[in-house]
Amino acid sequence: MADAIKVLLVDDHQVVRRGLRTFLEVQDDIEVVGEAADGAEGVARAEELKPDVVLMDVKMPGMDGVDALRKLRELDNPARVLIVTSFTEQRTVIPALRAGAAGYVYKDVDPDALAGAIRSVHAGHILLQPEVAGALLSQEEANSGQGRAGSLTEREREVLGLIADGRSNREIARALVLSEKTVKTHVSNILMKLDLADRTQAALWAVRHGVTG
Numbered sequence: 001m002a003d004a005i006k007v008l009l010v011d012d013h014q015v016v017r018r019g020l021r022t023f024l025e026v027q028d029d030i031e032v033v034g035e036a037a038d039g040a041e042g043v044a045r046a047e048e049l050k051p052d053v054v055l056m057d058v059k060m061p062g063m064d065g066v067d068a069l070r071k072l073r074e075l076d077n078p079a080r081v082l083i084v085t086s087f088t089e090q091r092t093v094i095p096a097l098r099a100g101a102a103g104y105v106y107k108d109v110d111p112d113a114l115a116g117a118i119r120s121v122h123a124g125h126i127l128l129q130p131e132v133a134g135a136l137l138s139q140e141e142a143n144s145g146q147g148r149a150g151s152l153t154e155r156e157r158e159v160l161g162l163i164a165d166g167r168s169n170r171e172i173a174r175a176l177v178l179s180e181k182t183v184k185t186h187v188s189n190i191l192m193k194l195d196l197a198d199r200t201q202a203a204l205w206a207v208r209h210g211v212t213g
Contacts, residue, residue, distance in 0.1 A: 004031040005122045008051035009123035011035075011084070012060040016107065020055060020084075023111045030118060039063030043071045051079050053122050056101070058085045058092055069099040074195075080121045086110075100198050103127025114179065124168025126200050152191045157211060159186040163199055164206035 007019045014037070039056075040063040042197050046054055054072075058065040075139070079114055083096045083104035093104055096162045102121040105114060117127055152160065155176075155185035162172045169183045187199070190203055196202050205211075 004029050005053055005118060006031055006033045006040065006051045007069070008033060008046055008049060008054045008079070008161070009035045009052060010037075010039065010045075010060075010065070012037050013057075018059070024115070024118075027115050030115065033116060039068030039071075040067055042068050043075070043077075046072060046077055046079050051155065053118050054079045054081045055084045055118075056081050056086060056096075058083060058096055061210065066095045066099050069096060069101055072093050073100045080124075081133075082117060082127070084114075097128070097200055098197075100200070102171040103198070106143060124170070124199070125166045126203055128203075156186050156190050156193070160190050160202060160206050161211050163187070163190075164203045164211060166203070 006019045007024060009020050009032060011017050017035050017037075021035070024032050033051055034045050036045045038060045042056065043063070053085075056065045056068060060142065063071070065085075066084065067084065067199065072079065072081065080102045081100065083101045084093065084109045085096075085104060085105055087093070097106065103117065103126055103131050105117050105127070109117070118126060157170055158176060163176060169180050169187065172178070173183045178186075187202075190196075190202055191198070194202065194205055196205060
């Protein structure tokens with residue numbers, strides 16, 4: 001399973017972790033490499049095991065999922081974090097997305113949909129439901145970086161539009177006939193120029209300002 005997507009499970013309920021593991025272990029392209037029962041342990045295990053994707057609960061004792069996300073970003077851990085939550089309120093989900101989550105699913109998600117979500121965030125996509133995207137746009141509007149739009153080059157605007165379409169770096173490279181390394185450089189420049197934290201905010205900025213691929 002050298003090419004399998006390595007997944008770390010972080011949830012304070014053992015029965016939830018067991019259920020997720022049982023399903024995911026039958027997927028040919030997904031490998032569960034470890035588990036953690038709270039955010040602090042999750043950060044430590046992510047640093048140790050280097051997973052591709054972390055399935056992260058939000059509400060946990062001690063360090064919760066949002067604080068764990070922030071810590072992973074501080075450590076420059078490259079794992080993509082998919083929030084798995086039983087809470088549907090935007091006030092629960094939005095802080096996690098702002099902290100750097102690649103998206104979220106609910107704990108009652110269809111198993112096949114969960115596997116699809118893992119594959120999607122691993123490929124670089126962002127999973128946002130329309131109502132949450134709208135709320136995030138409203139929150140970001142005051143600090144959207146609109147005045148910095150003119151600093152983007154034409155190529156950077158093309159890359160930004162494809163980010164808004166949910167394309168991964170590999171897909172952007174293929175579409176624009178560029179190397180993935182060059183695309184990563186463009187993405188970094190876009191985030192810096194627009195004063196944005198991550199691809200999620202970049203995608204929302206692009207939608208808000210009509211930049212499309």
